[in-house]
Amino acid sequence: xxxxxxxxxxxxxxxxxxxxxxxxxxxxxxxxxxxxxxxxxxxxxxxxxxxxxxxxxxxxxxxxxxxxxxxxxxxxxxxxxxxxxxxxxxxxxxxxxxxxxxxxxxxxxxxxxxxxxxxxxxxxxxxxxxxxxxxxxxxxxxxxxxxxxxxxxxxxxxxxxxxxxxxxxxxxxxxxxxxxxxxxxxxxxxxxxxxxxxxxxxxxxxxxxxxxxxxxxxxxxxxxxxxxxxxxxxxxxxxxxxxxxxxxxxxxxxxxxxxxxxxxxxxxxxxxxxxxxxxxxxxxxxxxxxxxxxxxxxxxxxxxxxxxxxxxxxxxxxxxxxxxxxxxxxxxxxxxxxxxxxxxxxxxxxxxxxxxxxxxxxxxxxxxxxxxxxxxxxxxxxxxxxxxxxxxxxxxxxxxxxxxxxxxxxxxxxxxxxxxxxxxxxxxxxxxxxxxxxxxxxxxxxxxxx
Amino acid sequence: xxxxxxxxxxxxxxxxxxxxxxxxxxxxxxxxxxxxxxxxxxxxxxxxxxxxxxxxxxxxxxxxxxxxxxxxxxxxxxxxxxxxxxxxxxxxxxxxxxxxxxxxxxxxxxxxxxxxxxxxxxxxxxxxxxxxxxxxxxxxxxxxxxxxxxxxxxxxxxxxxxxxxxxxxxxxxxxxxxxxxxxxxxxxxxxxxxxxxxxxxxxxxxxxxxxxxxxxxxxxxxxxxxxxxxxxxxxxxxxxxxxxxxxxxxxxxxxxxxxxxxxxxxxxxxxxxxxxxxxxxxxxxxxxxxxxxxxxxxxxxxxxxxxxxxxxxxxxxxxxxxxxxxxxxxxxxxxxxxxxxxxxxxxxxxxxxxxxxxxxxxxxxxxxxxxxxxxxxxxxxxxxxxxxxxxxxxxxxxxxxxxxxxxxxxxxxxx
Numbered sequence: 001x002x003x004x005x006x007x008x009x010x011x012x013x014x015x016x017x018x019x020x021x022x023x024x025x026x027x028x029x030x031x032x033x034x035x036x037x038x039x040x041x042x043x044x045x046x047x048x049x050x051x052x053x054x055x056x057x058x059x060x061x062x063x064x065x066x067x068x069x070x071x072x073x074x075x076x077x078x079x080x081x082x083x084x085x086x087x088x089x090x091x092x093x094x095x096x097x098x099x100x101x102x103x104x105x106x107x108x109x110x111x112x113x114x115x116x117x118x119x120x121x122x123x124x125x126x127x128x129x130x131x132x133x134x135x136x137x138x139x140x141x142x143x144x145x146x147x148x149x150x151x152x153x154x155x156x157x158x159x160x161x162x163x164x165x166x167x168x169x170x171x172x173x174x175x176x177x178x179x180x181x182x183x184x185x186x187x188x189x190x191x192x193x194x195x196x197x198x199x200x201x202x203x204x205x206x207x208x209x210x211x212x213x214x215x216x217x218x219x220x221x222x223x224x225x226x227x228x229x230x231x232x233x234x235x236x237x238x239x240x241x242x243x244x245x246x247x248x249x250x251x252x253x254x255x256x257x258x259x260x261x262x263x264x265x266x267x268x269x270x271x272x273x274x275x276x277x278x279x280x281x282x283x284x285x286x287x288x289x290x291x292x293x294x295x296x297x298x299x300x301x302x303x304x305x306x307x308x309x310x311x312x313x314x315x316x317x318x319x320x321x322x323x324x325x326x327x328x329x330x331x332x333x334x335x336x337x338x339x340x341x342x343x344x345x346x347x348x349x350x351x352x353x354x355x356x357x358x359x360x361x362x363x364x365x366x367x368x369x370x371x372x373x374x375x376x377x378x379x380x381x382x383x384x385x386x387x388x389x390x391x392x393x394x395x396x397x398x399x400x401x402x403x404x405x406x407x408x409x410x411x412x413x414x415x416x417x418x419x420x421x422x423x424x425x426x427x428x429x430x431x432x433x434x435x436x437x438x439x440x441x442x443x444x445x446x447x448x449x450x
Numbered sequence: 451x452x453x454x455x456x457x458x459x460x461x462x463x464x465x466x467x468x469x470x471x472x473x474x475x476x477x478x479x480x481x482x483x484x485x486x487x488x489x490x491x492x493x494x495x496x497x498x499x500x501x502x503x504x505x506x507x508x509x510x511x512x513x514x515x516x517x518x519x520x521x522x523x524x525x526x527x528x529x530x531x532x533x534x535x536x537x538x539x540x541x542x543x544x545x546x547x548x549x550x551x552x553x554x555x556x557x558x559x560x561x562x563x564x565x566x567x568x569x570x571x572x573x574x575x576x577x578x579x580x581x582x583x584x585x586x587x588x589x590x591x592x593x594x595x596x597x598x599x600x601x602x603x604x605x606x607x608x609x610x611x612x613x614x615x616x617x618x619x620x621x622x623x624x625x626x627x628x629x630x631x632x633x634x635x636x637x638x639x640x641x642x643x644x645x646x647x648x649x650x651x652x653x654x655x656x657x658x659x660x661x662x663x664x665x666x667x668x669x670x671x672x673x674x675x676x677x678x679x680x681x682x683x684x685x686x687x688x689x690x691x692x693x694x695x696x697x698x699x700x701x702x703x704x705x706x707x708x709x710x711x712x713x714x715x716x717x718x719x720x721x722x723x724x725x726x727x728x729x730x731x732x733x734x735x736x737x738x739x740x741x742x743x744x745x746x747x748x749x750x751x752x753x754x755x756x757x758x759x760x761x762x763x764x765x766x767x768x769x770x771x772x773x774x775x776x777x778x779x780x781x782x783x784x785x786x787x788x789x790x791x792x793x794x795x796x797x798x799x800x801x802x803x804x805x806x807x808x809x810x811x812x813x814x815x816x817x818x819x820x821x822x823x824x825x826x827x828x829x830x831x832x833x834x835x836x837x838x839x840x841x842x843x844x845x846x847x848x849x850x851x852x853x854x855x856x857x858x859x860x861x862x863x864x865x
Contacts, residue, residue: 244663244671246671247671248672252489255489255493261490261493261494265666282732282733
């Protein structure tokens with residue numbers, strides 16, 4: 001339940017009328033995932049630009065999801081509402097063909113249901129071939145980002161760039177983006193890499209992490225606790241790690257989800273080895289490493305002492321690098337996944353957070369640098385960049401800053417820790433084996449850093 | 451059943467930091483603390499919903515309503531409610547005695563795993579109804595007629611309101627443990643300087659162990675407390691020298707609050723299992739319990755000191771195992787009082803020979819950590835097991851003196 005009072009007011013009968021009359025932002029009630037719920041609750045309208053290469057694969061995925069697929073050629077009755085609008089734009093090879101986007105979406109965009117999903121699939125521009133094709137494919141990003149800002153009622157818009165050879169590796173990503181799991185993710189670009197064959201599909205898509213061993217750092221509270229809970233819900237055995245001083249809430253989180261608590265200061269020189277040994281001894285290794293632990297020590301640079309700089313960089317970035325190095329020595333299984341928590345501050349920068357933003361931008365660099373290296377062992381690395389997420393930390397912010405953070409995004413509200421956790425769970429799934437090198441923002445398409 | 455008993459494996463432990471009386475845990479009950487210690491162990495070893503072979507624990511100071519303390523804690527914990535549990539009480543030896551109980555059942559193949567532990571609060575202590583009042587109330591309950599009841603009620607006196615407050619004294623001598631030990635201290639000629647130096651060493655070693663992160667997998671913070679409240683990393687001989695003696699009389703008195711353990715609150719638990727169970731759960735074996743010996747002395751009539759039983763237990767234990775006192779890599783000697791340890795070493799030195807002091811209580815002991823009576827055994831066993839595991843080989847001796855003239859001792863061996 002959100003602590004956002006304005007959100008509750010705007011969604012009350014009186015508040016609804018008032019906000020409409022006054023032209024105030026109306027944050028929608030976002031649908032969120034619950035196990036057992038269908039991925040998409042209503043029909044999905046599927047379209048394609050001529051010459052697209054994803055048609056069959058896309059149809060197969062939507063069938064597997066159990067979606068009621070409607071194709072654009074079928075005449076639709078007045079007032080039809082779509083849970084999803086999915087469009088294969090890989091066939092667009094020239095800027096003049098971009099009009100296909102307009103022709104498909106303009107008539108139906110208003111028919112998107114509350115918390116509906118608009119997804120355009122395209123080719124990574126650098127793989128599109130000739131300059132004109134590259135130009136056209138790059139142009140699509142402007143379209144989806146704008147649509148993210150136009151759609152209402154908690155709907156979102158995304159661009160999925162499917163590399164040539166990645167056609168059969170789309171399912172976990174489409175399941176995530178179409179479902180309520182991606183409630184607070186909008187205006188994002190996700191890239192799917194080439195993959196030989198299809199990534200392993202879970203026996204039960206409600207438990208995509210079944211049998212996996214996951215480590216989550218900073219798991220005692222807030223977003224970290226939500227990550228641990230979400231990974232456990234998805235079937236993983238979660239080793240919940242945090243500094244010894246957080247041992248009490250850490251133990252409660254681990255007991256709540258049937259996981260294991262591990263009191264560990266990740267900045268300790270021996271920590272990487274201890275962690276690697278622990279997972280080897282107790283579980284024979286690990287499948288998922290989630291680097292969530294992070295600290296802030298805000299000051300403008302001129303007022304920032306060395307200790308503030310050093311502590312933030314060490315916890316938020318250097319410790320992750322050391323742990324990655326130790327795990328890559330074998331503790332991280334083949335096909336293992338690393339997920340790191342970056343921040344919108346790392347993308348946009350933030351006054352008073354030079355240390356924090358540097359560390360979080362470093363995470364993005366780490367993802368970009370390690371993704372190709374890890375691919376050799378079938379491993380992936382991705383990052384999430386949370387925007388304004390409702391936690392104890394944001395609840396303690398001054399009202400002005402907090403309200404600005406909440407409203408200055410396409411969904412006009414703050415996200416919940418579970419929204420970050422769901423995104424991490426998507427990256428963490430074995431079925432996401434072709435998803436690597438991505439930094440996905442969980443920010444409701446925040447204006448900051450956009 | 452196995453022909454030859456197997457040795458129980460010590461797989462780990464958990465305790466809450468120990469608090470000084472009436473401080474951080476002032477309002478925590480024995481049940482609260484032991485449950486917290488159990489739940490911390492459960493999360494460390496992922497034992498949620500597990501039906502354990504048994505849980506044995508106890509407390510020295512116990513409310514009458516806590517007659518089934520350990521079982522109540524199990525029911526309130528994350529363990530399966532089908533886990534049987536029982537209470538043990540052997541004064542300060544309780545914690546170690548529970549380890550021996552569980553280990554013996556594992557050795558005999560009666561259980562595959564179990565948890566041993568102890569808890570004590572000197573803050574949330576039981577206060578009894580005045581004994582005269584208690585008898586009166588019982589008579590009242592037995593009275594048959596209203597007249598008889600009125601007659602009994604007429605016997606109520608204001609003095610009946612004064613409760614009985616539990617005291618740390620021996621019922622048969624009326625002397626407190628400190629007063630008893632003061633007699634022994636004098637008899638064995640243990641000096642003030644020796645005692646203060648021993649106490650300072652305990653603080654320094656415990657502080658160093660915290661700094662090195664030794665307790666990260668042996669402890670779970672509780673009620674915001676992250677380290678033992680009694681620990682003074684900056685303890686100095688000069689500082690301790692300023693304290694006035696609290697036990698013993700006259701100019702010869704040497705025992706102060708600084709070289710005696712404080713009254714404390716806390717809980718500890720130890721996870722034990724068979725090698726098979728440990729392997730099944732992929733839990734590394736830290737150490738094994740080799741043998742144990744408990745002795746008792748006649749401190750009431752004889753000239754034995756109240757806390758001198760370990761002096762007798764250890765030679766018997768060594769002989770049975772064909773070992774010399776020098777055959778150990780670690781000695782964990784519970785520090786009820788600095789003088790108790792020094793006295794014991796002096797007494798052993800004659801028949802058994804001297805031992806290397808640098809191997810004694812390498813990570814500090816009760817003088818620094820505090821001593822919630824029944825929780826001390828679990829603290830010591832888990833600490834020693836981890837020390838042996840880190841060393842990779844070797845043997846450790848545990849010695850704990852207890853009220854009633856008893857002493858519980860045990861040998862642990864690296865796995």
